[in-house]
Amino acid sequence: MADSAQAQKLVYLVTGGCGFLGEHVVRMLLQQEPQLRELRIFDLHLGPWLEELKTGPVQVTAIQGDVTQAHEVAAAVAGAHVVIHTAGLVDVFGKTSPETIHEVNVQGTRNVIEACVQTGTRFLVYTSSMEVVGPNIKGQPFYRGNENTPYEAVHRHPYPCSKALAEQLVLEANGRKVLGGLPLVTCALRPTGIYGEGHQIMRDFYHQGLRLGGRLFRAIPASVEHGRVYVGNVAWMHVLVARELEHRAALMGGQVYFCYDNSPYKSYEDFNMEFLGPCGLRLVGTRPLLPYWLLVFLAALNVLLQWLLRPLLLYAPLLNPYTLAMANTTFTVSTDKARRHFGYEPPFSWEESRTRTIRWVQAMEGSAQ
Ligand SMILES: NC(=O)C1=CN([C@@H]2O[C@H](COP(=O)(O)OP(=O)(O)OC[C@H]3O[C@@H](n4cnc5c(N)ncnc54)[C@H](O)[C@@H]3O)[C@@H](O)[C@H]2O)C=CC1
Numbered sequence: 456m457a458d459s460a461q462a463q464k465l466v467y468l469v470t471g472g473c474g475f476l477g478e479h480v481v482r483m484l485l486q487q488e489p490q491l492r493e494l495r496i497f498d499l500h501l502g503p504w505l506e507e508l509k510t511g512p513v514q515v516t517a518i519q520g521d522v523t524q525a526h527e528v529a530a531a532v533a534g535a536h537v538v539i540h541t542a543g544l545v546d547v548f549g550k551t552s553p554e555t556i557h558e559v560n561v562q563g564t565r566n567v568i569e570a571c572v573q574t575g576t577r578f579l580v581y582t583s584s585m586e587v588v589g590p591n592i593k594g595q596p597f598y599r600g601n602e603n604t605p606y607e608a609v610h611r612h613p614y615p616c617s618k619a620l621a622e623q624l625v626l627e628a629n630g631r632k633v634l635g636g637l638p639l640v641t642c643a644l645r646p647t648g649i650y651g652e653g654h655q656i657m658r659d660f661y662h663q664g665l666r667l668g669g670r671l672f673r674a675i676p677a678s679v680e681h682g683r684v685y686v687g688n689v690a691w692m693h694v695l696v697a698r699e700l701e702h703r704a705a706l707m708g709g710q711v712y713f714c715y716d717n718s719p720y721k722s723y724e725d726f727n728m729e730f731l732g733p734c735g736l737r738l739v740g741t742r743p744l745l746p747y748w749l750l751v752f753l754a755a756l757n758v759l760l761q762w763l764l765r766p767l768l769l770y771a772p773l774l775n776p777y778t779l780a781m782a783n784t785t786f787t788v789s790t791d792k793a794r795r796h797f798g799y800e801p802p803f804s805w806e807e808s809r810t811r812t813i814r815w816v817q818a819m820e821g822s823a824q
């Protein structure tokens with residue numbers, strides 16, 4: 456797509472463009488994609504910040520729509536050169552039913568693929584997740600693994616199940632003939648746990664810490680390592696893949712790539728403290744304060760309470776058997792596949808990613824006072 460005859464000719468569609476990752480992808484595209492003529496942002500809920508983007512040189516079209524509605528998706532996709540499909544329901548806390556998660560993540564993705572085929576859009580970038588691989592239900596560690604590392608990917612939870620099915624649909628669609636007879640080129644990106652400006656779970660931990668008098672209590676051993684990735688780097692990988700898919704279709708089509716950067720491997724809680732610490736919170740305990748069996752019991756109790764309270768209110772705490780298993784299982788990625796295939800280098804260093812995230816938490820602190 457680097458053809459100069461195509462300068463400022465391309466139309467991109469970002470589904471879920473008002474979400475945590477989607478907003479970063481949208482802003483990154485506007486900054487870094489010189490060939491962009493029109494950027495369509497499709498989301499169930501449109502953010503007010505979109506207005507400020509409409510004054511720039513690129514035509515920004517905000518489309519309020521639902522990926523589960525095939526006709527809405529087809530209308531948004533028609534005429535787009537590239538679709539970046541980030542829309543999804545990210546729910547590991549039992550806020551939504553398994554059926555709704557499946558409908559949005561799997562049927563929504565099917566609708567996006569069919570829309571590409573029917574309208575002649577050739578390039579589709581899908582935001583998958585590391586959860587497609589693991590951690591699995593056995594809690595087996597994945598240590599510095601890459602895209603070829605053998606791992607028993609067995610899931611029961613609706614979220615990873617839905618992401619795995621959707622990813623499979625995207626990969627199988629690679630090579631299908633779109634309207635006009637040319638082949639569809641698809642690719643799936645698998646971010647590990649994303650952090651950065653706008654991260655809701657970081658916000659939740661921060662407010663929980665404030666409520667507890669500036670303290671958080673260690674629940675997970677520091678030895679359990681997680682791979683995390685800065686949202687700006689994830690956004691950049693999406694922009695780069697979208698740009699390179701045409702020229703490297705034979706190499707990249709139907710491929711999966713972990714989304715990674717140089718963020719340090721740490722336990723989920725210790726990693727969060729990299730940002731929450733400089734904002735005045737303290738992680739109490741060098742070891743977990745409660746025995747693991749008690750956490751398992753509390754997590755199960757939360758499931759029971761969620762079920763009992765459902766007719767009255769939505770009770771969806773951070774701790775449940777799934778999140779406990781996730782937090783307590785080492786899952787770290789070490790790969791260079793994206794660098795080898797399309798020259799990905801994370802534009803934000805760990806220091807910059809950390810500084811930006813701390814500034815964001817501090818701004819939240821300011822607004823809370
Ligand atoms: N947050 C994380 O750590 C990770 C997220 N991902 C994936 O990245 C993608 C984006 O996730 P986040 O930005 O964290 O989530 P998010 O919840 O902030 O963003 C998702 C966006 O999709 C939109 N959306 C939801 N249902 C929709 C529907 N029916 N029709 C149209 N739009 C709809 C939401 O309104 C939201 O703006 C998801 O596909 C998720 O599975 C992958 C790995 C890690």
Ligand SMILES: C[C@H](CCCC(C)(C)O)[C@H]1CC[C@H]2[C@@H]3[C@H](O)CC4=CC(=O)CC[C@]4(C)[C@H]3CC[C@]12C
Nearest residue numbers: 545547584586647648674723773774778779781782
């Ligand atoms: C909320 C969990 C930490 C709470 C642990 C407790 C209650 C003991 O303090 C989070 C631990 C791991 C997170 C997940 C992981 O980063 C991978 C993910 C990938 C996605 O695609 C979506 C988000 C998530 C499932 C992420 C969700 C929060 C954790 C379970």
